[in-house]
Amino acid sequence: MESSAQLKQLRVDLIDPNPENPRTIFRPEEMDNLLISVKKYGVQVPISVYQEGSRYVLIDGERRWRTSKKLNLLTIPAIIQSKPSVLNNLLMMFNIHALREQWDLFTISNKITRVIELLTEKFGIEPNEIQLSEETGLNRGTIRRCRLLIELPERFKKIILIELEKPKSKQKLTEDFFIEMEAALKTVKRNAPGLLNGNIDEVRDNLIGKYKQGLIKSRIDFRMIGKLATSPKNVEFPEEDAANALNQIFYSLDSGIEDIFNTTVGVLYDEKKLISNFSNVLRYIRNLTEEERSDEDIRQSLKDLQIAIEEILER
Amino acid sequence: MHFTVLPSPLHTLAEAANLVIKTRYGLADGIVEQQITPEIPLQPTLHWKTKTHFIACEVAERPLPVSVKVQFADIVQTGQPIRIIVAYPKNNDLSLTEYQNDIKSSKNLGIGYLGIDEEYHGEIEYPGVSLALRIDTIDTKIFKPSLKPLVTDAYEHYMKDGNPAVGLQKLGQVVESIILNVAKQAKKKGVFTSARFQPPKHLPQSHLIDDLIAEDIIDIPILGSCRTFANDRNSVSHAPKSRKEAIELERKIRDSFSIGKRILEDLPAKIKERGYKLQL
Numbered sequence: 051m052e053s054s055a056q057l058k059q060l061r062v063d064l065i066d067p068n069p070e071n072p073r074t075i076f077r078p079e080e081m082d083n084l085l086i087s088v089k090k091y092g093v094q095v096p097i098s099v100y101q102e103g104s105r106y107v108l109i110d111g112e113r114r115w116r117t118s119k120k121l122n123l124l125t126i127p128a129i130i131q132s133k134p135s136v137l138n139n140l141l142m143m144f145n146i147h148a149l150r151e152q153w154d155l156f157t158i159s160n161k162i163t164r165v166i167e168l169l170t171e172k173f174g175i176e177p178n179e180i181q182l183s184e185e186t187g188l189n190r191g192t193i194r195r196c197r198l199l200i201e202l203p204e205r206f207k208k209i210i211l212i213e214l215e216k217p218k219s220k221q222k223l224t225e226d227f228f229i230e231m232e233a234a235l236k237t238v239k240r241n242a243p244g245l246l247n248g249n250i251d252e253v254r255d256n257l258i259g260k261y262k263q264g265l266i267k268s269r270i271d272f273r274m275i276g277k278l279a280t281s282p283k284n285v286e287f288p289e290e291d292a293a294n295a296l297n298q299i300f301y302s303l304d305s306g307i308e309d310i311f312n313t314t315v316g317v318l319y320d321e322k323k324l325i326s327n328f329s330n331v332l333r334y335i336r337n338l339t340e341e342e343r344s345d346e347d348i349r350q351s352l353k354d355l356q357i358a359i360e361e362i363l364e365r
Numbered sequence: 366m367h368f369t370v371l372p373s374p375l376h377t378l379a380e381a382a383n384l385v386i387k388t389r390y391g392l393a394d395g396i397v398e399q400q401i402t403p404e405i406p407l408q409p410t411l412h413w414k415t416k417t418h419f420i421a422c423e424v425a426e427r428p429l430p431v432s433v434k435v436q437f438a439d440i441v442q443t444g445q446p447i448r449i450i451v452a453y454p455k456n457n458d459l460s461l462t463e464y465q466n467d468i469k470s471s472k473n474l475g476i477g478y479l480g481i482d483e484e485y486h487g488e489i490e491y492p493g494v495s496l497a498l499r500i501d502t503i504d505t506k507i508f509k510p511s512l513k514p515l516v517t518d519a520y521e522h523y524m525k526d527g528n529p530a531v532g533l534q535k536l537g538q539v540v541e542s543i544i545l546n547v548a549k550q551a552k553k554k555g556v557f558t559s560a561r562f563q564p565p566k567h568l569p570q571s572h573l574i575d576d577l578i579a580e581d582i583i584d585i586p587i588l589g590s591c592r593t594f595a596n597d598r599n600s601v602s603h604a605p606k607s608r609k610e611a612i613e614l615e616r617k618i619r620d621s622f623s624i625g626k627r628i629l630e631d632l633p634a635k636i637k638e639r640g641y642k643l644q645l
Binding site for chain 2: 063066067074075076078082085086089116119120121122124212215216217220
């Protein structure tokens with residue numbers, strides 16, 4: 051990209067929004083805050099544009115431009131850059147935002163497919179997660195989360211879009227809800243593929259319904275679904291029982307996740323965690339240096355531990 | 366209609382608002398997201414320019430959005446004859462208190478609002494007033510108890526019903542009635558001898574005031590104000606032919622209402638000091 055950018059005061063009415071802008075959601079509360087700030091202090095950070103004939107196209111700063119237009123400001127400070135290629139245009143927008151503020155994941159998901167297409171066209175091979183991360187400035191975790199959203203059927207995407215338009219405090223079926231749910235369902239597909247055969251949308255609907263009713267208390271509960279699906283492998287829970295528990299979560303309309311988890315594999319996972327913690331303590335003890343072994347405080351802690359262990363073992 | 370600034374979930378609502386307003390005022394489609402005049406510091410979602418007025422429609426999630434609230438004073442300052450109507454979804458996320466606060470503030474500011482239901486049918490719930498006409502809320506505590514409900518009624522017609530001409534007329538009728546009753550009391554006492562004042566025969570208010578002044582019945586400066594008020598009220602009864610005339614006319618209506626209000630503040634004391642009663 052060339053660096054012949056220049057700063058100018060541009061007429062607001064000569065600027066057009068960028069059709070490739072991944073950001074499509076402009077929440078009223080955020081716009082309101084910006085409007086008050088621009089009214090008080092003006093546009094403090096220049097927007098970025100490129101020239102297209104006698105007009106200019108936004109690269110960065112759509113909210114500032116929209117606000118300036120709403121306030122009927124005559125001009126706006128703008129950095130004029132040379133016209134980028136379609137791919138560079140998109141990547142520039144991703145990188146600007148990766149460095150500054152986090153967009154809604156859904157908006158990124160919508161455009162990342164286009165970035166993958168353009169990169170595939172350019173390099174002749176589909177970019178992997180690392181390349182995609184390098185090109186867009188997004189971390190790999192974000193890209194993975196985006197992919198979960200991209201793969202959702204359209205009607206669920208619409209639900210997210212409607213939610214995203216609401217103020218953050220009023221959003222219920224958030225992107226995070228869907229990401230947690232999809233990650234859990236993916237784990238089920240991998241570990242117990244027969245359970246979701248052909249019914250995945252029905253399962254999604256049921257889980258959404260339970261969440262709305264409060265039967266599923268938190269989106270974090272979906273992690274327990276993943277644990278149930280991997281329980282035959284991780285805590286030797288019988289496969290058939292795990293399948294029954296998951297079926298109950300997926301299809302019975304009056305049970306949440308936490309209750310079923312606690313009455314099936316909860317204890318096994320607690321036990322596994324305890325054993326893992328004891329192993330860690332044992333490793334620490336064995337690795338104590340000579341100096342640590344003679345330290346008074348450490349010795350006292352070990353004695354307390356010894357007493358507690360003996361009390362339990364003597365029962 | 367092509368919107369670039371309005372968030373996409375509100376596009377259909379804006380189309381519905383366009384239909385309601387153009388039908389109500391007999392206009393063509395509104396102009397989308399453009400400046401009205403360089404000095405009006407708001408580019409509303411839609412606007413219309415008539416021969417005499419501007420009508421702006423801001424489409425938002427609530428009846429009194431921040432864009433209108435923060436720009437309101439600056440818009441009023443321009444003195445332009447602009448009526449703002451906010452179109453909002455009836456099914457919104459506001460709490461009842463938030464909604465009621467918006468409605469109350471809108472009426473106090475003279476900003477109209479238009480609710481659109483889920484089937485995209487809408488009606489103008491409050492038409493607002495041309496902002497050049499807007500007056501502040503009246504503190505009725507300063508008026509005599511018998512005048513309070515009458516002043517409130519005039520204010521409600523002016524601002525809350527969005528009909529300033531009727532509000533001004535109501536206020537004028539109160540002043541006229543007080544003056545007429547003072548004249549009657551003075552005539553009864555034998556101190557007012559005007560030959561052309563023969564109640565119940567009608568005598569134009571300005572003539573009556575002239576005669577009251579000539580015979581020094583009550584404080585002359587306040588009678589002078591009453592005469593100016595009566596003349597100005599008569600001069601605002603014709604419809605404006607251009608935006609320039611509308612600006613002048615609306616300034617006169619607003620100023621006349623303020624003069625009438627001030628007269629009703631001071632008149633009772635001036636009547637009393639000459640031994641007359643406040644009668645309506």
